[in-house]
Amino acid sequence: MTFLAIISCFVAKNNDERGPKVSSLGVYQAEPRHDFYQSPTDVTVSIYVKGYGASPARENVKVVYHTHSVDVSLPALDNAAAKSFTLGPLAGAIAPGDCSERVLGTKLTLKKDEPGVQWPTLLSSGSGQSVKLSSLPASSSPTPASSSSGYKGATPSAPSASKPARKNWDAVVDAELEEDDAANDPNAGGDAALQKLFSGIYANADEDTKRAMIKSFTESGGTTLSTDWSQIGKAAPTMASGSKSPAAGSSSPVANRNISLETMKTDSLTRQVLTDSPTHSHLLSVGSSRVLALSADKDHIYAGCQGRDNEITVFCRRDFQPEYRLLGHEGSVLCLLVVPEKEWLISGSSAGDVRIWSTRTFEPLYIIHPCDDTSGDIFSLAWDDREGGTLYFGAQNTSIEWVNFGKDIRGTRPVVAPTAVKGNISNLLNGQGHEHHGHPPPSAPTPSQRSGRYKPSPFFDTPSTPGSPGSCTPAGRCTPSRSISCGKGANTPAAAATTGGDYFKRGGDVVEFEVDADSTLFYAHYGYVYALQMIARADGTRWLASGSGDSDVKVWECLPGGGLKLVREFVGLSGAVFSLAYRDSLLYGGLQGGEIDVWDLETGSRIRTIEAHSSDVLSLAVLRGDVYSGAGDGRIFRIDDAFNCTAALKAHDSTALAMAIVPADRDGAYDLVTAGNDSYVKIWRVRAHPSRLARSPEEHRDLQLPELTELSDDDGDTMLYALSKLVAIPTVSDEQHREPCRQGAHLLNKILGQLGAKSCLLSGDQGKNPLVLATFSGHKPTCDKPRRRVLFYGHYDVQPVGEKGWSSDPWHLTGKDGYLYGRGVTDNKGPIMAIACAAAALRQRRELDVDLVMLIEGEEEAGSRGFASAVRRHRQMIGDVDVILLSNSTWIDEEDPCVVYGMRGVVYANLSIESQRDDVHSGVEGGAVHEPMFDMVNLLSKLSDTGGLKVPGFYNSVRPESAEERALLESVATASGRRLRDLERVWREPSFSIANIRTSGSTQNKTVIPRRVTADISLRLVPDQDMSAVVDALTTYCRDEFERLQSPNHLDVKITHAASWWLAALENPYFKALENAVEDVWKRRPLKIREGGTVPTMSWLEKEFGVPCVHLPLGQASDAGHLANERMRLLNLTNGKKVFERYLVRLAEI
Structure with missing residues (x-):
């Protein structure tokens, strides 16, 4: 049996005053276990002492209050001597005259005096640090002693029925003993090995060690495990230093931590x-x-x-994008309730109004005002689905009110005038309350809250030009969402919206009324009605539970059609009731x-x-x-x-x-x-x-x-789960990340195998990353024609992340505002998982009637080193194919799905000019040597002028622009807001660029004449330029111009990389099938776009296999591939998977 006292403590006005030193009391040899919690007005302390709960001696328990301490004296029992101890010094001052106590069989409670004062701890040492409950020697001043409970002034980190929850280490030990076979696994390690180690320690530990393990684990949130009770019993363990924290500079909220x-x-x-x-x-x-x-x-x-705006933001659960902002409440939105059978969303606010919205059209339907203008905040809502439905709401004025939507207004719209009317609910149900008897008045609506308004939100929509779609950028701006308003002034005519993309639309007929007095239970409580809970009974009746700030819970029987009858009452709770x-x-x-x-x-x-x-x-x-x-x-x-x-x-x-x-x-x-x-x-x-x-x-x-093979049309969980694992591996294609790349290839191979493909690794060139080859075999065709074979090309390697600019961990897939953030999520791991899961879903439904061959390399970001030779070595394993599919770019904007039909080629060249001498000092040799830098500047000036590249014949073979091509460019320019001339320059015209110039000397030394200067240049090629001819012409031209300088220095021209341009035939059936698949999913014809960049392997694959290529971009223009905060919209990824499914189905029909 335990001893319980309840002491109400009030904080004194003079907090600097300290209570008197406590005189000597009898010694309490074994310190009692205790804990506490507090509210704005109370401090409740539970002191547990055996033997006093049911004993008559409980009447002789004495409690004496001082300003900063409490003395407790316990009388003698038959088998125990008298005990005395002091609780103090307390963390804050109390008013002794206002404190009280109770001795019960369960616990001891202290109450505060001054509301709103938060004590960081129960006890204080005078310096703001907690002190432990002290036993008082018979003839000495009180000294701190170690609490047997390890108490430090904090409440449990996890609940239980009567005490802080603990890790059941005994159960862990039993589980370990039952899994001897697993313990002998030679591959066991990591977390499993640590778990086994800790379990073994606990099984053989003494009681202090077990207590230390339990306390350190519980109070550190599962990040620290200690066996030293002498240390852990004195202070709470801190978070383990290796615990993961948000990335530096992160603007995201606190890291989520599971205590497990x-x-x-x-x-x-x-x-x-x-x-x-x-x-x-x-x-x-x-x-x-x-x-x-x-x-x-x-x-x-x-x-x-x-x-x-006190808005209600509506997020789509499919892609987590904000769809609507429901405007109209003039106060904070305090409660929401969905009524599925009515397709209603009900909201209550601090302005004292209740509003009902359609969850189908998101237009406002009803505005309900309480019976009494002094109702105050609407805190809670509940719904009784009988008799057409009855809405109950609890208010600040202690009342509960209700509205029945019975047979007279059984539908989602009442049978009243098309415009809003003002009146009470009885008049509305009787068809009264306005003078036009069901017909709209001839004049414009009055400025009441009665029409809906669609308006782009300044938060969700930042249009680049009036009326144009907003731009969604990695900086955190979101795509446009519609706003619907039902508020005063919402009936502004449409013509009034002329700037900022604002436009208005009538929200339909909004009914506005007040609740009848006979539908109100005044003074249902003595405090605010914070919580309502509808209870469906087995006999078909309904009960309504209400919780209030008066520390009471009441249970009411709901009468059919509205009304309340008190059934049960739970009073005198320990505090206000905030939730039920x-x-x-x-x-x-x-x-x-x-x-x-x-x-x-x-x-x-x-x-x-x-x-x-x-x-x-x-x-x-x-x-x-x-x-x-x-x-x-x-x-x-x-x-x-x-x-x-x-x-x-x-x-x-x-x-x-x-x-x-x-x-x-x-x-x-x-x-x-x-x-x-x-x-x-x-x-x-x-x-x-x-x-x-x-x-x-x-x-x-x-x-x-x-399992990963359990896929459905709408299931993206498997895809995201697999993608998160891929993103977690830093597969950067450089020498420092050779091992992560190998691990990434093995993981991808395993993922594709679990999805149902026949998957294996292919060796690359010596020292290069492996390739992954996977085949999803289709079902046998229903006719005599052979199955189509599709080759999908992708890459699992990614760009480095850099050190700055990321708002989240680049190697952890993070979902925020409908976007997935992480390195490689758009380039190219996301598209890889989309098509793999698409094929797996089709196979599960027995709808995959083509063979999908996936060829994924790990060197694309490094120029696809060794890719061509590896493909040729394993050409027989890949087999013949009918079409090649890529997904390695983005849309031209944020809203328009696209298909790519052309990409420019590229030639990378390195020009190096070197003298026969070493680096020299400009003050010593300047003017006496022929400087390589002058030669490089002269040579680069000969390569280009305002008219473009001066290499002879460079522009001769450029294909003229056709009328069809110009029409395509004009349509893209109109849809995207891009200038037509800019699109022509970056898509269909060749270009020349100087990337950088480097020297052999120190870049920080202004007095050194370098002996060697190098420049990296690039040329972008377009149809019908011949890559080999361009390389030869560039090399010859550079050497000829350098000879004209008559320089003693030496020029070296090195072609570091070259890839040809690619252009699809728009009438090709494979391209047409891709267009149609995009339209099937996005419900609009995709834009046909070209890319100014280059996928080096694309034209090579087309020539090597002798079949056409098609290119499907999945992401938006703001995806920030290769940059910080790389991302992809969840909607684009899930719809991309569906487009792949439709494309594979359509291919079988060709």
Whole structure:
């Protein structure tokens, strides 16, 4: 039995005053275990002492309060002597006269005096640092002593029913003993070896060592494990130095950290459905606003904001792009509710209004005003689906009000005038409330809140020119979204919108009314009604639970058509009730201060108090047998049906304000959506543990591990999972990254094999990265014609990342605002995974009727060194093909899908001029030597002038522009906003560039005459220039011009790389099939574009195999390939996969 006292402490005005020294008391030999938590008004301290809970001696427990300490005296028991101890000095001053205590069988609580004062610790040493509970020797002043609980003034980092959750090391040891075979695995290592080591230590440890392991693991969030209790018992362990943190200079929110020992194997693509911790999937930003409310359905995420516009931001769940901003609330959006059967989104605000929006058209439908103008904030919403549906909402004025949408307005629109009307709900249902009797008035609408307005948002849309699409850049600007407003002044005529791309549209007929007094329960509570929870009963009835700032929870029976009758009442809770959730017959209440109370509604009894968080529990969400709780410290805990904490994570920088849970895909996963006042919405993937799911026998029979081959049309999870693993390996094609490139090739080979391809590695040239060859074999054709074979060319090597400019880890796939960030995500790992998953999905559906051969090299960024020779060596393994497919560039803009039909060729040359002497000093030899720099400047000046390159015959074979080609360029210029002349220059005209000039001397020394000067130049080629002829003409011209200088120095011309131009035949059936596949998915004809750059292997492959090439760009112009913050829009990646699917299907029909 434990001893409990509750002491209400009030902070004194003079915080510098210290309490008197405590006189000597009887010695308490064994220090009592204790902990505490606090709210803005209370400090609750629990002191656990056996024997006093049920003993008559409890009446003689004495507690004496001082300004900075508390004396506790315990009387003698039959088997124990009297005990006395002092709690102090406290971290803050208290008012002794206002403190109180209770002695119970469970715990001891202290209450604060002055609201809003936050104590960093319970006890203080006078310097702001915590001191431990001290026993007082019989004749000495109190001295600090080590607490037996290791207490340091912090609440548990994870909840349990009665004490901080601990890692069950005994269970870990048992599991290890049951897995002897795995322990003998010669390949075991890494995390598995560490787990085995730690488990062995724990199994043979003494009690102090076990306590040290448990405490260090729990308080460090799973990053530190210590066995030294003498050290760990004195202070909390710090975060391990090797723990991952955000990249330097990152503007992203705090790193997400799961508090768990469980690890995933990094070399397997079979995901573990038994993992306990939610994994962070995507990050959404609402700019400078704060998200106060969340809701979600199968298609969208709704974020209710506090900010300049108090908007509701609507994100698409398919691509995480912002689609709409719903405007109209004049106060912060405090609560949101989705009603699927009505296709409604309901919102309540601090302006005291409730609005209903269509989730199909996102137009406003209803504006509801409470009965009393003094209702204040609307904090909570609930929906009863009977009798046409009844909406309940809780307000700041302690009332609960309701509106029934019965048979008279059963549809999504009421039968009233097309314009908004003002009146009460009774008049509206009776067809009254306006003088035109169902017909629109002849005059324009009054400036009430009654029409929708579409307007590009300044945050989501930054148009380059009036009326043009916005530009989405790596700096964080998002693509345009539509804004719908239902607010005062929203009925501005369309003609008024003339600048900034603004345009208005009538939002339909908006009905505005007030709630009747007889549909209002005044004074439902004595405090703000913060939370409502609808409860569907087995007998078909509905109960409504309400939680309030008066520390009470009430349960009401909902009458059909609206109305409340009190059923149960839970009063005198430890704090205000901020959140409610219902599971089975249990009602969960999130309380001020961090506790979660659980009631059995069938018996009306409180069955558990979960000491969960150290701050207010602001949100609760239920997923089958689990309850997720979010608190003011930004932490989210998962509590299972046995009231144990099974997962804990730091979700947000400060407060976790709102949560929602919605199904994610077909393999049993869910999305946990969270929001905090750090302006971010985060999405976490939750794979529920089978043992905790209330599955039917049929569900258990179908439950399988989600292998990579389990693909569907809409499933991008496998693709993203595999892509994240590829991005994590820095496959830079240089000597320093030779081993990561080898690992990347092996991983890609394994991924393609798991997707169903016959995959192998091909050796490159000596010292060069290997190639990956994979074949997805199609099904047997239904007719006599042979299967088509498609060769897809790509590369797994990437550019270096540099040291600056990245806002996230370039080697970690990061989702933010509908974009995926990471090196190689657009060039070229993303497209590789898109086509591989497309082929795997077709094979699973038995729709792959062509053979897809994937040839992926690892030297493309280094000039495809050794690629040609490797292909020729393995030509027989590759086989004959009908068409070559590439995906290695981007669109011309942000919004228009494209197909590439032409690329320029390139010639890279190095010019080197060298003297016979060493570097010399300009003050000693200047004027007496013929300087190589003068020769280089003269030679480069001979190569080019204002008319272009002066090499004879360079322009002679350039193909003239046809009328068809000009028409294509004009259409692209019109769609993209680019100048026609600029497109002609970069797409269809050759060019000459000087890349750099280097010298043999120090670049920082201004007095050195270098003996050698080199220049790197490049020529871009177009149809019908002959690459060999251009190389010969350039070499001859440079040498002839250098001879005319009559210089004693030596010129060397070296061609470092050359690739021919490529141009597709627009009437080719393979090109036509690609155009049609793009249109099938994007629902618009793609732009035909050319590229000013060069894919060196493209024209070579076309000539080597003797078949045409086609080129499909997936990303947007702002993808920033080769630059910092390389990215790809999630929508482009998922739609790219679908385009590949359609193309492979269409090829089989050729």
